[in-house]
Amino acid sequence: MEKKIVKIMVNGDWHELLVKQNMTLLEFLREELNLTGTKEACDEGECGACTVIMDGRSVNSCLVPIMEANGKEITTIEGLAKGQQLHPLQTAFIENGALQCGFCTPGMIMSSKALLDRNPCPTEMEIKGAIAGNICRCTGYNMIVEAIKTVTEPKG
Amino acid sequence: MKEYSVVGKSTPKIDALDKVTGKAIYTDDVKMPGMLTGKLLRSPLPHAKILNIDTSKAEKLTGVKAVITGKDTGTKKIGVTSLTRDFLWDQTSLCIDKVRYIGDEVAAVAAVDEETALEALDLIKVEYEELPAVFDMFEAMKPGAPLLHEQFKNNISNEVFMEVGDVEKGFKDSYRVYENRFETHHQALSPMEPHSTVGSWGGDGRVTLWTSTQSPFQIRTILAYVLGLTEGQVRVIAPTLGGGFGGKVELMPMDVCCAVLSKKTGRPVKIIMSRKEEFETTRVAHPIVMEMKIGVSKDGKILAKKFRNVLDGGAYGAGGAGGAGPFLSTLFLRLDYKVANISMNAVRVCTNKTIAGARRGYTGPQVRFAECSFLDIIAEDLGIDPIEFRMKNAVTPGYTTQTGLKITSCGFPEAIEKTAECIGWKEKRGKLGNESIGVGFGGGGSVSGSSYAPDVTPMNYTAAAMVKLHKEGFVTLYSGAMDCGQGSSTVITMIAAEELGVSMDMVRTVVADTDICPYDAGSWGQRVTFHAGNAAKRAAADAKGQLFETVAKKLEAREEDLESRDNRIFVKGSPEKGMSFREAVYLCQTDHNGQEVVGRGFFRHDEKPEILNEIFASGFGNYCAAYVFSAGTAEVKVDRETGKFEVTKFCFAQDCGTALNPIAVKGQLEGGLHMGLGFAVHEHLKMTNGKIQNPSFLDYWIPTPFEMPVMNTILIEPHEKIGPFGAKACGEGSLAPVAPAIANAIYDAVGVRIKTLPLTAEKVLKALEEKEKGKS
Known part of the structure; x- marks a missing residue:
């Protein structure tokens, strides 16, 4: 497989690397940058565990060919906190019992963030819609939805 | 207090x-210098003799560091710690003489990367001689059926039989006697983290295994045994676990392969299951066919019950966690109601299918579906309200069952009443048929601290x-x-x-x-x-x-x-x-x-080891130090045109003793409802001739937030004197009430009784059509 140089901004830093062209964004993050917070649970784009934000849009990183991410801006779960200061969604997940085994959590939080970035005051249905592609086997989703609700801005 | x-x-x-x-570091996040990627070659056939395995081409592929077969992993079998190791253990790490299901592990490779490892698998040539296979458990028990394991006559690997009182006299004394049959299906456990292992065989002869396990010490014991090492030479480290649900309690062939491949290569080896492998080759819930007979007095006291549970075990697991299935399927049926005369029989049958094991609630959700559906049928015939019928028979604090289970604290009656009240039982039950809305109840008992895994020393369940x-x-x-x-x-x-x-x-x-x-x-x-x-x-x-x-x-x-x-x-x-x-x-x-x-x-449960062993053999005796109880009520709305139904509300009450961390208890109940709803309605691992038809999240539907009903959780907290600060348990029993509560609610809504899981729109529609035909 022919290799190519890609330049991708991840969590605010540019990374310029020589990579196999058939690599996915997920592999790039986990294997090349050692950002293992993004999880692989199905590798088929069906579970949302590998969700990251690419140019403001939530994507399943296991489905993104690396060449498609070239030149783009990526945010992963590791890029959410500012130093020791957690993102409000992270705090809300901790305080509302919105995680158990935690394997879906990074993807779940990234999907929620993408939602709130474009729609700061979503309805409950909109919240459910935003995380409907993220499977959680532990919680039954209720506490996740409640956690996200605490971070939404009141309407008006 | x-x-x-x-x-x-x-x-x-x-x-x-x-x-x-x-x-958080999970097993797949563990990285080491020089680490190799391992992959497993699996059987494409449900039942076949292995005539020859040629690994020479694979070994020559650049980047391949080792290829192993059953010759390398040996003839020692894997299972869970048990006295009956020799007889019940039925699975070698890699197949030696034959394969028994589609997905059975045949060989393993370690290579520099995943791509090379997968290419190497294609280069391994296995010659098979196909054998007749058997997929239906009743066919499997017939004389002359293809035998999976020589030691299991009629393909029956595990059996329990127990009788207390005089069940025939009980039926004779009964006002009415009822018989019925219920059936459940394959549910995949699907933890979000696939089974993952990293093995490293050190130069000092010590093996370290980082693995996604619920039971590190069990893994150490069996891995040491299989590898011919002392337990002191094996170290098992469990990184953060991404869910288990019972599927990660046992040593898996991949664990042994990681260790052996590492020995051969001198480098650490990592194996991660693909999602497809996770669906096809890790543990599933036992499908069970339950035949039941119950005798009652005129005023609604249960006088006698007789059950036969036939469990579909799949290809292996008689000596694994799956071996406990028959015993537990009877335990849950003699725990929640006061019955003097009981006769129970349960068998686990081998078929050429994927392996059944422990699934959250372990057989409880299956037998509870049958029992709770059946009790509703009986209550209706007797003209007694289903809640009242249960309250008449439910176990109470301090009660010792006929089979020797000593109930200490018990919030079952309270849980029944509270869930009924929460759903609006009195106002709704039997009254909303015009709107095709119904409510239903399900519930029962479970263990607080299982004492299974009896062994020669009490240490093994400490x-x-x-x-x-x-x-x-x-x-x-x-x-x-x-x-x-x-x-x-x-x-x-x-x-x-x-x-x-x-x-x-x-x-x-x-x-x-x-x-x-x-x-x-x-x-x-x-x-x-x-x-x-x-x-x-x-x-x-x-x-x-x-x-x-x-x-x-x-x-x-x-x-x-x-x-x-x-x-x-x-x-x-x-x-x-x-x-x-x-x-x-x-x-x-x-x-x-x-x-x-x-x-x-x-x-440890304060019962003598020899008695615990006896409990497992005969069923008599106090299996656990304490017991927990759960109750659930569902409200459903059915569309009579299509058979489609929606679960709109679910109330859950759990007797958990003191709730030490209430938000975590609530999380267990909500999660239990989610998995229970999946089991009852959405999830069905479908097989044709042993081949799984839907091994992906797209085709195997795990409920999303949109399928979840409004949930109300109620904690019942009787102080348990043996528990830490009065606590008991809550994680597993919470699955069991879901399916029967929904099935009973569907009946209340539209008057059709579905006796097989999952509860689908097709089944409801067909039953509605048959009901109409019956009328005309």
């Missing part, structure tokens, strides 16, 4: 910060803990119990903090490393809060006792007058007369020439 400082208050999980920041007090004032708690995500490490930390009288942030907890932590039998059978929690409490009490001895001398007070609370030790009633916890530890160490303050604790 004493006011607690730590327990009883909703507390965030101690690993939550790592989990929300992506810092939980042990250690507490080390640091002179700087903080505490380390060591426990062998693995946190599957339910928050068990958080709750044992809370227990230790409460007992020591220190705040949560003073306790660091180290779990699930067999070289460092004391023994624990594993996180299954609702054991952890109860067993590991009791062990942690006792270890903390032991350490506290040592401090009190020193502090009492210093304060010239009596030890029994001391109290430890909010990081201080003081004389009860005189908080000014005392010292900080840190000063106390420092003083204690000084008094003992620097000797560390270490507390030890253990817990």
Whole structure:
């Protein structure tokens, strides 16, 4: 497989690397940058565990060919906190019992963030819609939805 | 009652910060220099002889470092710790002479990367001679059916039979006797984290395994046995676990392969299941056919019951976690109602299909579907309200069942009443048929700390803990119990903090490393809060006792007058007369020439090992120290045109003893409802001739937030005197009420009874059409 140089901004830093062209964004993050917070649970784009934000849009990183991410801006779960200061969604997940085994959590939080970035005051249905592609086997989703609700801005 | 400082208050999980920041390390995140990728070659056939395996081409491929077959992993079989190792254990790590299901492990490779490893698998040539296969368990039991394992006559691997009272007389004395048959299907466990293992065989002959397991010590025992090592030569470390649900309690062939491949290559080897492999080759719930006969008096007392459960075990697992299936399927059916005459038989049958094992609630959700549906049928025929019928027969505190189960605390009657009230039973039941809306009930008992895994020593079902007090004032708690995500490490930390009288942030907890932590039998059978929690409490009490001895001398007070609370030790009633916890530890160490303050604790069900072994063989005796009860009510709305139905509301009541961490208990109930709803309605692993048809999340539908009903959870908290701070368990029993509550609600809504799971729109529609035909 022919290799190519890609330049991708991840969590605010540019990374310029020589990579196999058939690599996915997920592999790039986990294997090349050692950002293992993004999880692989199905590798088929069906579970949302590998969700990251690419140019403001939530994507399943296991489905993104690396060449498609070239030149783009990526945010992963590791890029959410500012130093020791957690993102409000992270705090809300901790305080509302919105995680158990935690394997879906990074993807779940990234999907929620993408939602709130474009729609700061979503309805409950909109919240459910935003995380409907993220499977959680532990919680039954209720506490996740409640956690996200605490971070939404009141309407008006 | 004493006011607690730590327990009883909703507390965030101690690993939550790592989990929300992506810092938690799961097995797939473990990386080592020189690490290789391993892959398994699996059987494409359901039943065949292996004539020859040619690995030469694969070995020559650049980047391939080792190829192994059954010759390398050997003839020793894998299972769970048990006295019956020789007879029941039925699976070698890699197949030797034949394959028994589609997906059976035949060979393994280690290569520099995944691509090369997969290419190597294609180059391994296996010659098979296909054998007749059997997929239906009733066909499998017939004489002359293809035999999977020589040692299991008629393909029956495990059987239990038990009888108490005089069941025939019970039926004779009954006002009415009913018979019925119910059936359940394959549910995949689907933890979000696939089974993952990294194995490293060191130059000193010691093996270290990082693996996604619920039971590190079980893994150590069996891995050492299979590899011909002592347990001292094996170290098992469980990184953060991404869900287990029962599927990660056993040693898997991939674990052995990692170790053997590492021995061959001198490098660490990692194997991660693909999602397809996860669906096809890891554990599933036992499908069960349940034939039941129940006799009742005119006023609705159950006088006799007779059950036969036939469990589809798949290709292996008789000596694995799957072997407990028949026993547990009967246990759950003699736990919740007072019945004097019982006859029960259960068998586990081998078929050429994927392997059934422990699934959250282990057979409880299956038998509860049958029992609760059946009780509703009987109640209707007797003209008694289903709730009233249950209240007449439900077990009560202090009751000992006919089969010797000693119920201590019991909130079952209260749970039944509260869930009925919550759903609006009186206003709705039988009254909303015009709108095709109905309500239904399901519920029953489960274990609080399973004592399965009887072995030659009582140690094998023990939980042990250690507490080390640091002179700087903080505490380390060591426990062998693995946190599957339910928050068990958080709750044992809370227990230790409460007992020591220190705040949560003073306790660091180290779990699930067999070289460092004391023994624990594993996180299954609702054991952890109860067993590991009791062990942690006792270890903390032991350490506290040592401090009190020193502090009492210093304060010239009596030890029994001391109290430890909010990081201080003081004389009860005189908080000014005392010292900080840190000063106390420092003083204690000084008094003992620097000797560390270490507390030890253990817990095991206070029943003799030989009796526990007997319980497993005959069914008689007190299996657990305590029992828990759950009850659920569902409201559904059915569309008569299409058969489609929606579960709009679900009320859940759980008798969990003292809820030590209420938000975690609530999380278990909501999660149990989710998995229970999947089992009841959405999830069905479909097979044709042993081939799984839907091995992906796209085709195997796990409920999304849109399928979830409005949930109400109610905690019933009777104080359990044997439990830590009065606690029992809550994680597994919560699945069981879901399917029957929905099935009974569908009946209430539109008058059709579905006796096979899953409950689908097709079945409802067909039943509605048949009902119409019957009328005309």
